[in-house]
Amino acid sequence: MGNDDLAINVEGLTKRFNGLLAVSNLALQVRRGEIYGFLGPNGSGKTTTIRMLCGLLTPDGGRGTCLGYDVIRETRQIKRQVGYMTQRFSLYEDLSIRENLDFTARIYGMGNRRQAVDSALERLGLADRRNQLAGTLSGGWKQRLALAACMLHEPRLLLLDEPTAGVDPKARRDFWDEIHRLAGEGITVLVSTHYMDEAERCNRLAYIAYGTLLARGTVAEVVKDSGIVTWMAECADLYALGSQLRGQPGVSQVVPFGNVLHVSGTDAALLERAIAPFRAQAGCRWTPIQPGLEDVFIQMMEKARDNV
Amino acid sequence: MSDRFVWYRFWAVVTKEFIQMRRDRLTFAMMVGIPLIQLMLFGFAINADPKELPAAVLSADHSEFSRSFVRALENSGYFKVTAQPSTEAEAERLIAEGDVQFVVNIPENFARKLQRGERPAILVEADATDPTATGNAVGALSQLAQTALDHDLRGALQPLQGKPAPFEVRIHRRYNPEGITQYNIVPGLMGVILTMTMIMQTGLAMTRERERGTMENLLATPVRPFEVMAGKIVPYIMVGYIQVTLILLAARFVFNVPMLGNVALLYGVVLAFIAANLAVGLMFSTVAKNQMQAMQMTFFFFLPSMLLSGFMFPFRGMPEWAQNIGSVLPLTHFLRMVRGILLKGNGLAETLPHLWPIGLFLLTVVAIGLKRYRKTLD
Incomplete structure (x- = not known):
C-alpha cells in the first residue's frame, strides 16, 4: 500500500517515561477515510501513542508519517491538519460555548471565523445556548462541543481519545453516527475506546496492551486470528x-x-x-x-x- | 449515630494530613524555607539605623579645618565620603540619581572666617525622600559642629572652642523638607502592589491551564510559546496601568504627595517594571505544578522584595550581601525611579541608571521562562 493511501503510517514508535516503557516498538497503519479503533486496557499506552501522533510527545524511537508529514520533524504541519479530542474535557469551562469555539477558530487563523462558528453552533444544535458557560454543560454536551471544536478548522484526521467515556448510550450512538458521517466525507478517524460495541463500529482496529500491539485487522479477522x-x-x-x-x-x-x-x-x-x-x-x-x-x-x- | 468527638476519626484526619503534607514537597520546603528566610532577613539584613551613608563633599576650601570636619563626619560612623565633585551641577546629579545621600558644601574662605570668629556655615543637603534613612545621621550632624575642630583649635584659637560652636552646620532636607513618611511610602506602595498582583496573576494564569487540562488542548494547536506568553502578559499590563493610575490619583488627592517630575515619564518606565514582574510570574508558572505552588513561589519572591528593596527599611542600612540581593530585585530600582520622578523631579537622564537593571532582569527571566515552557507534554 502506498504512502498516499495511508493517513497514519508509523513504525517502531517507542516512548519511555522515567525509564518505564510506555509504548514499545509500535507500528500502525491507518488508511485515509477509515474509522480505526484503538483498544486496550487502562495504562496500555493508547493516550501516549495518540499524543505522539499529534506532536504533543516526542517519541524516543521510531519513525513514520502522519498525513504525509514526518511525526518527529513536521509536528507543526501535523497540528494544523489534525483535530485532537482529549480524554478529559479541555475547553475553557469559564468561557461560553460560542467563546470557546471563537477562540479555537482564532488560534487556527480561520478567515471565515464568524461563519464557521455559527455553522458549528447550528450543527451542534447549541445555537440558542451559545452564551451558556461550557462548564455548566452535561457530559454528553461537553463531548459534542469538544468534537465541534476540534472539527472547526476542518482537519483531515481526527484523533479521539476515549471520546465517549462517561456518556449515556443515546449520546454515544449520536456521536458515532456523527463519526460515520465525517468518515463518509473522507476524514480519517482514529478513536480509542473501552466499549466493545464501539470497537465493532470501526472499519478496522488495533489492540494494544503493556505498550505492545497485540492484534489488528477487522473485527472478524481479529476474532478469527485469536483462535478462541x-x-x-x-x-x-x-x-x-x-x-x-x-x-x-x-x-x-x-x-x-x-x-x-x-x-x-x-x-x-x-x-x-x-x-x-x-x-x-x-x-x-x-x-x-x-x-x-x-x-x-x-x-x-x-x-x-x-x-x- | 454518635455525635461525640471520637479519637480514631480525628486521628484518621491527622494521619491523612501528614501523608499529604509529605507528598507535596514544595509546600513542605516552603514551610521550612519561609521562616528561615524571615529569620535571615529580619535578623541580619534589616537595620533601622543605617551607618556609613554615602556623602559627596563639595569643598571650596582646602584648609586643615575642612579636612578635620570631613574626618569628623566619617568618625561619627554615619557618613562615608564617596565622591568629591568639583562643581555644583555634578553634586546635584549625584544626589538626584541617589548615588549619595548627602552633599556637604564647605564654602570658600571657611578657614579664614572661622579663624576670625565669624562662625561660617557648612551646608549639608540631605536626600530626605526616605526620612527614616537620614534621620539619625542628621541628628548626629548637629552634635558635630561642637567638637569636630577641638583638635585644631589650639593656642591662639583656643577661645573659639566651646559654646557657641565655632561654625554652623545648616541642614537642608531636600525633596521632603517636612519629613513626611507618606511621600516615601505611597509611591513605594505602587511598586509593592504591582509586584504582588502582577506575579501572582500570571503565575496562576499558566498553572490554571495545566491544572484544568486546557493546556493539552492548547499545545495540540499550532500556537507558539511566545504567542501564548505575550498573549497572557498583555491583559495584565493593562491591569497594572489601572493600578498605577489609581495609586497616583490617591497619592495626589488623598495623600498630597508632590509630583515634581513628568508623570508621562513615570507611565513609560512603569512598563518595564510591570513586564519584569509578569515575566517572573510566567517563569514561576512554568515551574509550578499547580496553582498552590505558584502562590507559594509568589510569596517567596515577594518577601525579600518588600524587605530588601528599601521599601520597608533603609536600603543602605543593610549589609553588603543583602544589598547585593536587593540590587537584583526590580522593586529596588523601581522605588528609586518612582521616588526620583515624583519627589525629586528627575527626568529621563537621572532615571535611566535605574531602568537598565530592570531591563536586564526582564531579559534574563524571559529567557529562562521561554526555555522552561514546554511545547510538548514530555
Missing part, C-alpha cells in the same frame, strides 16, 4: 458450574453473561474434554458460539501479561 473457541452454557446453578470449570485444563475464561455462562479456550479439543462431564448434567444446555471481541481481548491481555 467459546461455548455458551445455560444452567440452573451457574455459579456452581462456573467455580467447577475455572482452573480446568483448556478453560481459559469463564464469564457469566446474565443467565448464561461463556466458557472459552484456545485449544478446541482440550476445551471440549474439559466441559464434557458438565454437558450431560440435567437442566444444562451447551451451544458453541462465536467468541466476542471482549473474550478475545481478555484472552490476549492475560497471555501478554504472562509474557511480560
Whole structure:
C-alpha cells in the first residue's frame, strides 16, 4: 500500500517515561477515510501513542508519517491538519460555548471565523445556548462541543481519545453516527475506546496492551486470528458450574453473561474434554458460539501479561 | 449515630494530613524555607539605623579645618565620603540619581572666617525622600559642629572652642523638607502592589491551564510559546496601568504627595517594571505544578522584595550581601525611579541608571521562562 493511501503510517514508535516503557516498538497503519479503533486496557499506552501522533510527545524511537508529514520533524504541519479530542474535557469551562469555539477558530487563523462558528453552533444544535458557560454543560454536551471544536478548522484526521467515556448510550450512538458521517466525507478517524460495541463500529482496529500491539485487522479477522473457541452454557446453578470449570485444563475464561455462562479456550479439543462431564448434567444446555471481541481481548491481555 | 468527638476519626484526619503534607514537597520546603528566610532577613539584613551613608563633599576650601570636619563626619560612623565633585551641577546629579545621600558644601574662605570668629556655615543637603534613612545621621550632624575642630583649635584659637560652636552646620532636607513618611511610602506602595498582583496573576494564569487540562488542548494547536506568553502578559499590563493610575490619583488627592517630575515619564518606565514582574510570574508558572505552588513561589519572591528593596527599611542600612540581593530585585530600582520622578523631579537622564537593571532582569527571566515552557507534554 502506498504512502498516499495511508493517513497514519508509523513504525517502531517507542516512548519511555522515567525509564518505564510506555509504548514499545509500535507500528500502525491507518488508511485515509477509515474509522480505526484503538483498544486496550487502562495504562496500555493508547493516550501516549495518540499524543505522539499529534506532536504533543516526542517519541524516543521510531519513525513514520502522519498525513504525509514526518511525526518527529513536521509536528507543526501535523497540528494544523489534525483535530485532537482529549480524554478529559479541555475547553475553557469559564468561557461560553460560542467563546470557546471563537477562540479555537482564532488560534487556527480561520478567515471565515464568524461563519464557521455559527455553522458549528447550528450543527451542534447549541445555537440558542451559545452564551451558556461550557462548564455548566452535561457530559454528553461537553463531548459534542469538544468534537465541534476540534472539527472547526476542518482537519483531515481526527484523533479521539476515549471520546465517549462517561456518556449515556443515546449520546454515544449520536456521536458515532456523527463519526460515520465525517468518515463518509473522507476524514480519517482514529478513536480509542473501552466499549466493545464501539470497537465493532470501526472499519478496522488495533489492540494494544503493556505498550505492545497485540492484534489488528477487522473485527472478524481479529476474532478469527485469536483462535478462541467459546461455548455458551445455560444452567440452573451457574455459579456452581462456573467455580467447577475455572482452573480446568483448556478453560481459559469463564464469564457469566446474565443467565448464561461463556466458557472459552484456545485449544478446541482440550476445551471440549474439559466441559464434557458438565454437558450431560440435567437442566444444562451447551451451544458453541462465536467468541466476542471482549473474550478475545481478555484472552490476549492475560497471555501478554504472562509474557511480560 | 454518635455525635461525640471520637479519637480514631480525628486521628484518621491527622494521619491523612501528614501523608499529604509529605507528598507535596514544595509546600513542605516552603514551610521550612519561609521562616528561615524571615529569620535571615529580619535578623541580619534589616537595620533601622543605617551607618556609613554615602556623602559627596563639595569643598571650596582646602584648609586643615575642612579636612578635620570631613574626618569628623566619617568618625561619627554615619557618613562615608564617596565622591568629591568639583562643581555644583555634578553634586546635584549625584544626589538626584541617589548615588549619595548627602552633599556637604564647605564654602570658600571657611578657614579664614572661622579663624576670625565669624562662625561660617557648612551646608549639608540631605536626600530626605526616605526620612527614616537620614534621620539619625542628621541628628548626629548637629552634635558635630561642637567638637569636630577641638583638635585644631589650639593656642591662639583656643577661645573659639566651646559654646557657641565655632561654625554652623545648616541642614537642608531636600525633596521632603517636612519629613513626611507618606511621600516615601505611597509611591513605594505602587511598586509593592504591582509586584504582588502582577506575579501572582500570571503565575496562576499558566498553572490554571495545566491544572484544568486546557493546556493539552492548547499545545495540540499550532500556537507558539511566545504567542501564548505575550498573549497572557498583555491583559495584565493593562491591569497594572489601572493600578498605577489609581495609586497616583490617591497619592495626589488623598495623600498630597508632590509630583515634581513628568508623570508621562513615570507611565513609560512603569512598563518595564510591570513586564519584569509578569515575566517572573510566567517563569514561576512554568515551574509550578499547580496553582498552590505558584502562590507559594509568589510569596517567596515577594518577601525579600518588600524587605530588601528599601521599601520597608533603609536600603543602605543593610549589609553588603543583602544589598547585593536587593540590587537584583526590580522593586529596588523601581522605588528609586518612582521616588526620583515624583519627589525629586528627575527626568529621563537621572532615571535611566535605574531602568537598565530592570531591563536586564526582564531579559534574563524571559529567557529562562521561554526555555522552561514546554511545547510538548514530555
